[in-house]
Amino acid sequence: MNESTNGYLVISLDFELIWGVFDTVEIAQKSEYFLNTRKVIPKILKLFSDSSIHATWASVGMLFNDDWAEWVQNATKVKPEYANSMLSSYDYGDSIKNIGYRDLCFAPEIILEISNTIGQEMATHTYSHYYCLEEGQGKESFRQDLVKAIEVASKMGIELKSLVFPRNQIRKEYLEICSELGILNVRSNPDSWYWNDTSSSGLTTKIARTADAYIDLGKKMYSYSDLKSTNGLPLEQKASRFLRPVEFNSFLRKLKIRRIKKEMSYAAKKGEIYHLWWHPHNFGDQPEESIKDLSKIIKHFKFLRSKYNFQSLNMLELGDTVI
Template sequence: MNSIFTISVDFELHWGGFEKWPLDEAKKQYFLNTRKLIPQLLDLFEQHEVHVSWATVGLLMHENKAEVEQNSPKTQPTYYQQELSAYQFIEKTGIGENEKEDPFHFAHSLIAEIVKRKGQELASHSFAHYYCNEVGQNTEQFDADSKAIQKAASKYGKQLKSLVFPRNQFNADYLKVCKQNGIEIVRSNPVDWWWDTNDGALNESKWKRLNRGLDAYFNVGGKTSYAQYAIKKQEGVYLLPASRLLRPYNPKESILNQRKINRIQKEMTIAAQNKEYYHLWWHPHNFGNYSQENLAGLKEILNHYSMLKEKFEMQSLNMGEILQKFEAGS
C-alpha cells in the first residue's frame, strides 16, 4: 500500500468571516490578492501532480445576485447569534450584482478554472458557510443548505461527494444528512483537545487558539499521520482526519516560519516511511498577505512531496479519490 498525501483547502473569500471582518480597503486588497493567487496555486499543484479538494462555499458558485436569490433555500439557519447568518449579512449589508462588481462574494470564474484542472476536486464547504454546532440551528436547516449547494454545483456538472464543515464544526449527528445529500467523505478534526469545536464560532477560548498555534512549531500535540484503519465510517460516511493546518507566513516570527515548514516536511516523511496518510489543509485567503513568502513555503512542501513520491512512492489523492479507493476495496 502506498502512503497518501492529501490536501483540502477551504475556499471562502469573505464568506469565511463576514461576521467578524469588516470589508474595508485593507480587507478588500487581502481578498483581491487571494484571487490572484488561485491560478498560481493551480499551476503549482499541476506542476507537482498534487491533487486537491477545494471545499467551496456554495454562495461563491454563482455568477450574479439573481442566481443567489434563486438557489438560496427557504429554510435557513436560526442561529441564536444571528450575526452568524450569511442571509442576514446579505439582507443588512448587501452584496454586489455580479462577480465583476463584487469579487469578494462571487467566484464563478475561479471555480470554473478549478474544475478544469487535473486532480482538482470541487467539494462542499456548505452553501452559506453553515455552522453545525451553533445554538439555534437544526438538522432540517442543514439539510436545506446541503440541497442548495448540490443545486449550485450542478452548474459545473458536479455532484459533490466531499465535505469540510465550516469553522471545523464537525458534528457527527449531521452525517446522516450528509449521506442523504450525496456526501460520502468528510474532513474530521485532529484528536487534540484544542480542535474541539463545541464552543461556537464566536466563543472560542484564547487558550485553545494559543495551543493550536504552538503545535504548528513544537511537539505539543499527538502524531499527525495515521494508518488507513484509523479512517472510520459512520452513517455511511468516511471520516478523513486532518493532520496539520498550514499556518500563514508571519514576518514577526522569523525563524519560526521555517520551523513550521520543516515540521510539516518531517511529518510527511514519517507518513511516507510508514505507508500512512497525511492530510494538510488551509484557506487560500491565508496567503492574502505576504503572498510570495507563503507561496515559497508551499513550494518547499510540494518539492518535498515530489522527493517522497520518488523515494517512497507516496501518492497524492484528493478526498474524492480517497473515497473511490475505499469503494474499490484498496
C-alpha cells in the same frame, strides 16, 4: 478495506472569500486581501498541476452565484436562525448587496478553473458557510442548505461527493443527512484535546493550536486502517495539519515548514496518511511568500514520492480506495 503499503498526502482547501470571515472583518478593509486571494489561486493550481498534486477544494456554495440577483434567487426557504445573528450569511449579504463587492463574494469563473484542472476535486463547504454547532439552527435548515449547495454545483456540471464542515463544526447526527444526499467523505478533526471542542475560543485552546504548528504536541499522521465508515455514513478523513499564514518572524516560519516536512517524511516512511489543509485566503496578505512556502512543501513531497512512493490523493480518491 484495501491494504496500503505506501503513504498518502491529502490536501484540502476551504474556499470561502468573505463568506468565511464576515463576522470578524470589515469587508471595506479587506478588498486587496481577497483580490490577492483570487489572483493567487491560479498560481496554486499551476504548482499542483506541474507536480501532479491532487487536492480537494471545499467551496462555499454562495461562491457559485454570478451576482447578487442570482444570490437572492438561490436563498433557501428555511434558513438557520442563529441566536447570534452576526453569523448569518443571509443577513450579512442583505447588508452589502446594494454596495457591490461582487469579486469578494462570488467566483464561478474560479470554480470552473479549479474543476477543470486535472486532479482537483470540487467539494462543498456547505452553501451558506453553515455552522452546525450554533444555537438556532437545526436538521431541516442544514438539509436545505446542503441541497442548495448540490443544486448550484450541478448547474455547473459539478457533482459534490466530499464535504468540509465550516469552522470544523462537525455534528454527528448531520452525517446521516450528508449520506442521504450523496456525500461520501467528510473531513474530521485531529485526535487532539484542543480540537475536541471546535467552537472553543478559550485561551488555552488557542495557545495549544498555535503552538502545535511549531512544536511537537502529538502525532498528526494516521494509519490507513484508521479510515472508518460506519453504517453507511460518510468516510471520516482526519485532518493532520493547518498550514498557517506566513509569519513575520522568519524563525517561526522556518520552524513551521520544517515541522510539516518532518511529518510528511514520517508518513511516507511508515505508509501513513498526512492531511494538510488551509484556506486560499490565508495567502492573501503575502501571496508571493506563501507560494514560496508551498513550493518548498511540494518540492519535499516530490522527493518523498521518488524515494518512498508517497502519493498525492484528493479526498474523493482516498475514499475510493476504501472498500
